[in-house]
Structure formats: C-alpha cells, structure tokens
Amino acid sequence: MSLFPSARRGVFAPRLAAGLVTSLTGLALLAGAPAVLAQDGNQTASETPGNNADNQPGQPLNTPPEAKGKMAKAVARRLDGLTTDNEQIKAIKAFYQGNAYALAWFDKDGAPTDNARDFWQAIDRVSDQGLNPATYRDDRLGQVFTDNRRPGSPDQLADLDVDLSERFIALAHDLHSGVIDDPAIHVQWQEPKQPLDFKSALMAASQGNAAGKLADLAPQQPAYQALVKALARYQDIADQGGWPQIPEGEVLREDMKDPRIATLWQRLQVTGDAPDNTPAPKTYDSTIMSAMKHFQTRNGLKVDGLLGPSTRDALNVTADERVDDIKLNMERWRWMPASFGKRYIAVNVPAFELDAHDADGNDLSMKVIVGGSYNDKETPIFGDSMQYLVFRPFWNVPPSIAADEIVPEQRKNPNYMASKHYQIVRSFGPNAEPLAVTPANVNAVAQGDLLVRQAGGPNNALGLVKFIFPNDMAIYLHSTAATQLFDKTERDLSHGCVRVENPVALATFALNGDPEWSRADIDRAMHSGGRKRVDLPASIPVYMLYWTAFVEDDTINFRADLYDQDDKLDNALKAKSAVSL
Structure with missing residues (x-):
C-alpha cells in the first residue's frame, strides 16, 4: 500500500495511470526470466510471449515536451499516476520535472546506483531513531537490491525510481516532523517547527550521500540525541x-x-x-x-x-516496554521546534518539575504541582510566551468552582467567605467593587449571575505572585500558600494551573534585565502593598511538556504516564x- 494514500504504486505489477494500462512485460522477471534495459531504455531481453510494441502503454496526452526519450516519458507517465495532491507528492513531481524526468536512483541499464543502495541500507538503521524500517520497505523493491533483479521495461524502471523517491520523502518527513500529525495528539507549538522543503531534500539526497542527508533531518537537540x-x-x-x-x-x-x-x-x-x-x-x-x-x-x-x-x-x-517509552518520547521530540530559544521556561508535567534556562547560565529548577489526573483537571500540553507578572493577585474563581464548592460552604457557614477572603463581584476587572455577601447574592453566584474572587494576600489560592502567558485555556504559573504539598512525590493536585515551589527565584529570573526589580524589590512586592502588574522586559517562551522518558545528567529517567x-x-x-x- 502506498505511503501516500491514493498514490498508485504497484512495483513490478499492473498499474493504471492516466487511463492507460501499464505493460506486463517485466512481470516475467518474477519467475526468473532475464530482462534488462538497453542504453536507450528499450527492452533487449527476449520478450514474453504476447508482448510486442502494440502492447506498450501509449504516451499520456499531457506528457510534457521536456520528457525526451522513452525513459523520461515513462517517468512522466508514472508521475501522472500520482493522484494525491499533498505537499510530498507535489515535491516529487516538481523534483522530476526540474530534472527533465531523468532517473534519480537507477542507471540507464536498470541497476540501482551506489547512492540508492546506501539509502536502502539506511532504512534498516532508522530503528536507531525509534522508527520501524518495515514501514519504509517493500519486498518487491527489495528484490532489486538483494537479488540484483532488473526491471523489464521503462515503465517498470520509472515505477521503481519514483517509488524510491516516495520512500525517501516519507522517511524524511517522519524523521524531521514526526509520524503522527493528528492535532489531537501532535502538539502545535507557538513557534512551529520549520517545515521541511521536500523538493530540496530529495534533490540533495539524489546527488549523493542520501543516507547522511537523511540522518541530518532527525532532531539535533542534545536531549534527543x-x-x-x-x-x-x-x-x-x-x-x-x-x-x-x-x-x-x-x-x-x-x-x-x-x-x-x-x-x-x-x-x-x-x-x-x-x-x-x-x-x-x-x-x-x-x-x-x-x-x-x-x-x-x-x-x-x-x-x-x-x-x-x-x-x-x-x-x-x-x-x-521501556524501549517503547523511549521511542514515544523521541516522536514527541520530532514535533518540537529546532530550538527553544536562548531563554525559556519548561514544565515537564509528568515529572512535576520546572526548568528555566538562559544563555548566561542563570538556570534554575524547582518542583511544581500540576493538574489532577483524577478530576479531569489536566494541565494542557502547549506553549506560549510569558508577558507579565501580577504580585498579590486576585484569584478569579472559576464559576464552576464558585457554584460547586464555595456556595455550599457559605450556605453551611455564613462566615465562610469572609474567613477565606472571598468577594462577590459583578466582573473580574481589577477595579470591580465587592458586593455584600447576602443570601440573594450567594444565590446569584450559584446561578452564574455574579462572580467570586479572592483578595490578594498570603491566604490567596494563587499565593503572592502569578506568571501570565496569555492563552485561551487560562493556564498560568503561580505561587501557593500550601507549600507542604511540594513534599509529596506525586503532585497532580491542582485544577490545571501550575503551582511553583520557588516563586521568588522564578520572578527574579523573569524580571532579569529590569533594573527596577531586584530580588529585594520582588520580595517586598510579594509581601506588602496591593495588587501590582509588572510587564516583563522581554517575553519568555513557556513550554508545557510531556516527557515520560528523558536523559538528565547522562542518566535515563522514566515517569508514569500521568494523563495516558x-x-x-x-x-x-x-x-x-x-x-x-
């Protein structure tokens, strides 16, 4: 079956292309009948009974004029049979068109070039990259390399050549960008990976050292290697x-x-x-x-x-099973941009860890608390850019939490909201005025007509600072008053946002380069005064990652599959x- 759905292949087999039936001349080869191509691409071996010039496929009406000679016309016919209109197929067609429909992998006598043999052998080695060689192989094509079989007609030779190009493109794509492109699984990062130029990759590979050029397409990050x-x-x-x-x-x-x-x-x-x-x-x-x-x-x-x-x-x-774990995480690396940037923050959700890095070596690591796997509050895997911090923030309570958790407690204990510094407001704007905590207003909260927020301060659920990277999911990093939870090994305990163990250090990292914010200034803003927003001197990429196998200090680490x-x-x-x- 084609690696590109709907692309007709059929090496050494009957094939329909542009309404024309491909010659069966070379099929005698499978039974051991000798068949080779002459210098000009004409068949020189004894023809199978019943095959003659009248049986050969005609030239498609749209065969381009630059397709000179029987071999070039056979390649053009083969390309005309590729009906799938995706970027890979377009690249293959453009490559051959730009090369006057010449063969890329075989010589004029039907023998694979040394470059083609190197590529075919390289397919075996893709298991080193966590890929399955069988996905990119074909037994019929393999006969050419292992048994020195030769195609019996120009059409079959064209079939082989284009087929090998298809396999190179498929493998190049999977090494560079990953096998899976389902958006429900394949994370789309805020700075997408540079798309692979399939035509240029195929052109470079066809000119020599295809195996080496293929290897260069795999992620080069030290973590992947x-x-x-x-x-x-x-x-x-x-x-x-x-x-x-x-x-x-x-x-x-x-x-x-x-x-x-x-x-x-x-x-x-x-x-x-x-x-x-x-x-x-x-x-x-x-x-x-x-x-x-x-x-x-x-x-x-x-x-x-x-x-x-x-x-x-x-x-x-x-x-x-551990081999499979490593392969899965190698696939995730193939989705990542080539670089995280000179300065970034990365949260490995299954490891409950945050790492921050900059080019000056001001790195830090800390424990985090992530969304619970048990309550459908998973921390999403995505990326965005941190833009600002808020010291002593309000906690804008999600309406579902207000209705399901706070309202029942307030109805049982009329002092509950006051004791927890909850306020009823009409909006979450920073200047919203608190309303009286009356039974009528509490009922309005339950019905979703009014909102609840928690005043800033040491008892606030968000702690004393939150780190904002605006996104549609309202996910952010923040401190917490419940610091004892960092002593737990499994820390999937939040409603989705990420609580950080050392907020002062992270704020210092984020505001590095702003002369108005020393560590002492940060500590003062966290523990005194009111709500204060501070824009960062430069945005910082933030990555929410899902590594269940990773290497740290030259040691392979594994983590539980927290969210399946x-x-x-x-x-x-x-x-x-x-x-x-």
Whole structure:
C-alpha cells in the first residue's frame, strides 16, 4: 500500500495511470526470466510471449515536451499516476520535472546506483531513531537490491525510481516532523517547527550521500540525541532477554534477609543502578538501599531505598516496554521546534518539575504541582510566551468552582467567605467593587449571575505572585500558600494551573534585565502593598511538556504516564503503521 494514500504504486505489477494500462512485460522477471534495459531504455531481453510494441502503454496526452526519450516519458507517465495532491507528492513531481524526468536512483541499464543502495541500507538503521524500517520497505523493491533483479521495461524502471523517491520523502518527513500529525495528539507549538522543503531534500539526497542527508533531518537537540543512545542501550538489553522480575512479598527494609535480594541486585545491575561484577549483599544493607535510591530517583518514585509495591511495579516494567517509552518520547521530540530559544521556561508535567534556562547560565529548577489526573483537571500540553507578572493577585474563581464548592460552604457557614477572603463581584476587572455577601447574592453566584474572587494576600489560592502567558485555556504559573504539598512525590493536585515551589527565584529570573526589580524589590512586592502588574522586559517562551522518558545528567529517567498520553500516542503510531505497510 502506498505511503501516500491514493498514490498508485504497484512495483513490478499492473498499474493504471492516466487511463492507460501499464505493460506486463517485466512481470516475467518474477519467475526468473532475464530482462534488462538497453542504453536507450528499450527492452533487449527476449520478450514474453504476447508482448510486442502494440502492447506498450501509449504516451499520456499531457506528457510534457521536456520528457525526451522513452525513459523520461515513462517517468512522466508514472508521475501522472500520482493522484494525491499533498505537499510530498507535489515535491516529487516538481523534483522530476526540474530534472527533465531523468532517473534519480537507477542507471540507464536498470541497476540501482551506489547512492540508492546506501539509502536502502539506511532504512534498516532508522530503528536507531525509534522508527520501524518495515514501514519504509517493500519486498518487491527489495528484490532489486538483494537479488540484483532488473526491471523489464521503462515503465517498470520509472515505477521503481519514483517509488524510491516516495520512500525517501516519507522517511524524511517522519524523521524531521514526526509520524503522527493528528492535532489531537501532535502538539502545535507557538513557534512551529520549520517545515521541511521536500523538493530540496530529495534533490540533495539524489546527488549523493542520501543516507547522511537523511540522518541530518532527525532532531539535533542534545536531549534527543541522548535518547538515541538510551534507546540503543535498552534495545540491547531487551534483545538479550531483559531483566528478571521481582516476586511479590513484604516491604524490604534495612538489614532484612530475603531470598529476593539476589534477584533484586541482578535487576539493578542490568540498568546500571548497582555496580557490575559485585556480589549481591546477603542482607538488605546500605549498599542495596543506595542502588534502590538511585533507581527510585530516576523513576520519579519516593526515595526511601525500600522495596515497596510502587518500586516493585517500576522494577518489573519490562525492557521492551521501556524501549517503547523511549521511542514515544523521541516522536514527541520530532514535533518540537529546532530550538527553544536562548531563554525559556519548561514544565515537564509528568515529572512535576520546572526548568528555566538562559544563555548566561542563570538556570534554575524547582518542583511544581500540576493538574489532577483524577478530576479531569489536566494541565494542557502547549506553549506560549510569558508577558507579565501580577504580585498579590486576585484569584478569579472559576464559576464552576464558585457554584460547586464555595456556595455550599457559605450556605453551611455564613462566615465562610469572609474567613477565606472571598468577594462577590459583578466582573473580574481589577477595579470591580465587592458586593455584600447576602443570601440573594450567594444565590446569584450559584446561578452564574455574579462572580467570586479572592483578595490578594498570603491566604490567596494563587499565593503572592502569578506568571501570565496569555492563552485561551487560562493556564498560568503561580505561587501557593500550601507549600507542604511540594513534599509529596506525586503532585497532580491542582485544577490545571501550575503551582511553583520557588516563586521568588522564578520572578527574579523573569524580571532579569529590569533594573527596577531586584530580588529585594520582588520580595517586598510579594509581601506588602496591593495588587501590582509588572510587564516583563522581554517575553519568555513557556513550554508545557510531556516527557515520560528523558536523559538528565547522562542518566535515563522514566515517569508514569500521568494523563495516558503515552497510550494514546502508541495507539496512533500502531494505527498509522498498519495503514502504511
């Protein structure tokens, strides 16, 4: 089946093109009959009985005048059969048209060029990039490279040549931009990745070193290249049988004896969490606990060194499953822009972590609290640009929360709203005047006719500062008074916005370059005075990311699939593969 739906292919097979039936002359080749092309593209081998000049396909009415000779006209006919009108097909047609319909991958005798052979071999190596080579191969085309078969007619040679170009374009697209383009899965960033110039890529590849030029299309970010190395390592582990499974049992604590210790030690050695060539401890001692803490850290688990249910479950994820995890995250990297910019803020939602970076090395990392996976309040995966901060902000309570959570509490306790500094207002404008908290106004809140906001201050749900990157989903970063929640390992606890552990440091990072805002000024604005908006000296890209496999300090890390996004992507890739093969 074509890699481009509706594009007619049929290597070594009957094909309809522009209403004309392709010659069956070369099909004798599949039965072992010799067939080669002469210098001018005419068939020189013994013709199959019944085939003669009258059987050859005629020239389409729209064959361009620059298609000189039988071979060029055969290529033009093949292109005329590509009916799908997408960017890839347009590029293929433009490439051949600009090359006077000459062959790109085969010589005039029907033999593949060295460049074509290098490209065909490179397809096998795309597994190193997390792609499936079978998606880009074809058994019939493979006969040309492995069995030295030759096409028996100009039309079949044209078929082969254009087919190989299609496969190059398909692979180039998937390496550069990703396999999946479903907008429900494939995140569209605020600065989209530069589209691939398919015609230029094909032209460059056809001129030589197609394999190298193909490799250059993969993401070049160090984080992606680190995943390539991690994939090779984990694929090797999987090919050797993976690692042992840890049986169920009681929680293992320090100094305990247990027959599972030997198996556990072996399991930790396979993934480098425990040193090689060292015997397993006889008891659950500090050595194995240290190795366990290393494993727990890179898997986002509670770091206590104990073998409990959550840690055992993570240990028992198979090597094949980890290979798949790495591949899924490599696919996500192919969607990313080539660069995050010199200065950016990135939140890895499944890891509950924020990292900020600038070119001067003023980097910082901190814990965050993200949207709950249990209450349909997921933090969306997207990007935008931070424009301003608000110190001592109001919390504009979403009407659903006001009606479902605040109104019932107020009806039970008439002092509830006052004790929590909630105000009833007609609008969320900064100058909106609070209304009296009367039963009638509370009922109006329940009906959605009035709104609720919380006054700024230390008890405000948003804390003392919020970081605004305007977006349609009303998602932002903010501080919180509930700092004890950062001690939790799993921090999917918010209604969707992201709470940051160190708001002073993040505000200092955001306002870096503004001489009016020192760290002391920021601290003062957070703890005194009223609401204050401060525009940033320059906007900062903010990325809400979903990395469940990533390399940090040369160590592969894994995180739980918090919002089932890995499952959705995996299903989409499997469905796409089933269509493409």
